[in-house]
Amino acid sequence: MTNNFEQRRSVLGWGVSLLLAAAVWSLALPAHADSVDLLAQFMKQARSGRADFTQVVTSPSRAGQTPRAKTSSGRFEFQRPGKFRFDYRKPFVQTLVADGQTLWLHDVDLNQVTARAQSQVLGSTPAALLTGASDLQTLKNDFQFTPEPDRDGLQWVRATPQSPDGQIRSVMVGLRAAPSGPELAVLDVQDSLGQRSVLTFTGFELNPVLPASTFVFKAPAGVDVIRP
Template identity: 60%
Template sequence: MRSLLLSSFRLRRAGALLALALCQPAAWAGALESLEAFIQATRSGRAAFTQVVTAPPKDGQAARGKQSSGSFEFQRPGRFRFVYRKPFEQSIVADGQTLWMYDVDLNQVTARKQSQVLDASPAALVASAPDLKTLERDFSLQAAPDKDGLQWVLATPRNKDGQLQHIRVGLRTGDKGVELAALEILDSFGQRSELRFTAFELNPQLPAQTFQFKPPAGADLLRQ
């Protein structure tokens, strides 16, 4: 009798584990649906962010992260503004044609054509791609397990010669829709960058000048 009970228990346990295993991929697949919903429904956004950049450990020393913070705004298609306020002031502005990077301490501006730098970048996941199909031209997209109360999508660049190994996108479903909550970026040198977004606003009305940039007088201008 004991043997039969154990066998029955094992069967039930195996069945429960199998059911759990079958349910997980369906739940993870929802992350891709959430990403598509975010891309389709979110025409603009605004949030505060913190960023921690961690270089790979060297000579047996523990990796140490450097933290910065600021604000982020975007508007589809292809316009965004990152403003870093701490510990150093820096602005990164995409106006639809040109990507501007302004370092306040160096009083230096770098200008590059957006079309050359954004298609396979984290910005494409957030502000450039009009739909999931377009995004998949440059990224292999895979749903990942939920973590920290977020749905996650793993995006791996199809171009293996680029500067990125992969990007993880963390999404949260709020009262007004799907929100961007996190970006985790691993580059080809093993450096990690983790961004967390708070106070996310879905579809705010952003003034046109938000994404305009004019190099300050006296700043060095480098065009690439």
């Protein structure tokens, strides 16, 4: 059987890429600033955040077949440095927790928990960079940020990894102007296998006080724990 962690590994790419722009929801942005400036403000001001999310993942098309799309939804939370949590609610229940040292993936249907060293799994993915970096210049060591033309009423910025060997090919962030400041509307993530994940989120909270227990994971009794 294919390891469940590998089956779900795209979660790391798209899911935590959400952190790239999540906390800009209520940041004020000067009229002359572009989307890259917005990300710089995010890096300076976002210490924690949480929101509800919806994800649509589309697999690469194959000859004679229509690309398959899967929709899931849930809630995410993050806190610097290096901690985040994704609670999937639909269509299956799953929990992904990074406590700063270990990345835990709990699949309820499979009654299985996979645990891996966080530094080995995340590497230079947006997850590792965005929950640990303190400024945009640090991110530029591993990502190139390029403003994209406005479309669909949104401002866009493209984040492209400096290394072509990672899981993520690019992340497109779409932002919408709002009375309280720029608002995240879309995250469009392309991975190295040709899979596309488009996310939307609602009800974002900037810098909430999150209890320490949010990022503590304990495997339920009777669950198989795999440590590759």
